[in-house]
Amino acid sequence: MESTGLCDICGKAGAMYTCSLCGKRVCQLCVTVGGVCKYCVGGKSISEDEKIVRERVLKEKGLDPRI
Numbered sequence: 001m002e003s004t005g006l007c008d009i010c011g012k013a014g015a016m017y018t019c020s021l022c023g024k025r026v027c028q029l030c031v032t033v034g035g036v037c038k039y040c041v042g043g044k045s046i047s048e049d050e051k052i053v054r055e056r057v058l059k060e061k062g063l064d065p066r067i
């Protein structure tokens with residue numbers, strides 16, 4: 001077995017990335033450009049707290065949070 005954790009999105013082993021917005025451990029398939037997980041990029045079932053964090057992080061990166 002690998003020492004990497006399980007992906008918090010798809011549940012498969014091999015989570016090598018941590019989402020910079022929600023902190024989920026995600027695998028290569030579930031991470032997107034910028035280190036943000038698919039979950040956050042999709043904006044589905046996102047909590048208010050996560051929205052605030054997401055906007056803050058995107059501002060720090062110089063991106064428009066209103067995507």
Ligand SMILES: [Zn+2]
Pocket residue numbers: 007008009010011012026027028029030
């Ligand atoms: Zn995954």
Ligand SMILES: [Zn+2]
Pocket residue numbers: 019020021022023024036037038039040041
């Ligand atoms: Zn995320």
